[in-house]
Amino acid sequence: MTNHWLARYLLRPQSQLGVAPRSQDKPAAVLLPLLEREGQLQLLLTRRSLSLRHHPGQISFPGGRFDPTDGDLRTTALRETHEELGIPPDAVRLLGQLPGYHTVTGFHITPYLGLLAPGTRWQAASGEVAEAFTLPLTDLLDPAAYGRWRFVRHGQLTSAWGISLQGHLIWGATARILQELARLSAE
Template sequence: MTLAERLRRALDQGLADSLMLIEADSRALLERGPTTPAAVLVAIVDRPDPTVILTMRTDTIRRHPGQVAFPGGRVDPEDEDVIAAALREAEEEIGLPRDQVEIVGIADLYRTITGYEVTPVIGIVPPDLPLTPQPDEVAAIFEVPLRHLIAPEHQVMRTMERNGQEHFYYEIEWEDRRIWGATAGMIVNLSRRLAFLP
């Protein structure tokens, strides 16, 4: 069974079950009004020990500077759907050719406290593609083993105060990288789906 087949089976099984998924504080979202559709590409590298491609955002970018993120962004009017948006953004941000991505499916919508509704698009990519960061947005590209990301013991819940309210978030550490916020939240949701990974 290929990695794509294993992931599809796990996602299908996970979607058939009622799981406790996380998202940002829905009360804060209601107060903010309409949300903006966005999409990210969860690019899983087809290695014997599969890895996930992540980026480190530049310190000069306007939104979430210096944070670890999936390649992605808002859905543009010319995008056919969220899959097209995720592929376009990944090509723009890290030079990942869209014809090298085998789409597995989409995971659970994640609503952020900054007003975005983010759809994670799951795709398989070949190993060792020559990726190039877009210098205005991406400071670094790196890979993390999928098994590390989805292991519950690596997903640590933290709390923070924002606008006088306490919010919780997840944090995952990998070497000298800190993965947190919406990116970690999407990983935690995905890990609950992939608990069925054969």
Template sequence: MTPSLTLEAFRSRFILHQPLQQTHRLAGRHAAVLVPIIAREQPGLLLTQRSHALRKHAGQVAFPGGMQDASDESLIVTALREAYEEVGIDPSQVEILGSLPAVTSSTGFQVTPVVGIIPATISLRINPDEVQSAFEMPLAEALQLSRYSSLTIHRAGIRHPVWLSIYEDYLVWGMTAGIIRALSQQIAF
């Protein structure tokens, strides 16, 4: 049985257990994703399935996000801009709680997960060029560490440990699963 987790409990745990932040910006290309928590008494986690027409990561489950533009003032701005472009989340409707430490993507980007709360009444406007669909997973279920299995992938002779989980008909794996696990570990759920 999935334990209960209220929105206020999540908010308090996240704020009280702020992750260690890097004291300097990592070199390389930068990107950000929005980790949208849906504001319900029992909150949800908004995820997308990327368009099958995309060249990279086609059909994968992901958070809305992408590469930092030169005009973006911060990685939070990047996450909000990308979420607006991909699923129509108005930046003014997002309550930013903070960020998790950056992770390195398989394509070499330093990706910063930005955690934000969005209204339950928000209307999504999916950009079909980038997103196939969007779905909600109960946050308490998403944050159960026991949902995730480890897998080692060998790419170009290098071992890459990844996490994976299945929710309904969706395979949640790689960086997305790793970000959810990091969030779970951070709030000690």
């Protein structure tokens, strides 16, 4: 299964993906860390700390805002993964880049797929990450699993596009990026 992903998502320049950030967008990058367990690919996700000001408790990918000292967005994704999960950049083999995503909060997120080296361990940074967990990639790639979900947020009943899997509700930008990965994987 890993070879299929390697062949499909080898890194391509952003210009070949047909996605460009808008001038007012703040650049950001995330990593979709894949690991292989018993011949199956798993995706490592995080639940943001409840103490964070923005998006507390939401499920997300490791990542964040571009820092000019990063040099490029790949470095941003790897730096943020190291800060949030303690995974060193040299333990990640970047496989590819997905189309960028514009958020309602003014960010342009560039997602990268990365394969973790066998035996890679992680430790959630307590100030940023409440927990880190894996989900089977095949389940996340099922387009029929995505839909409209209703839940309470800030005391208000709301709905959002997302996926519920193994007791985890994934919505917002994370769900949209996963849905795009599912769409691309079906091509």
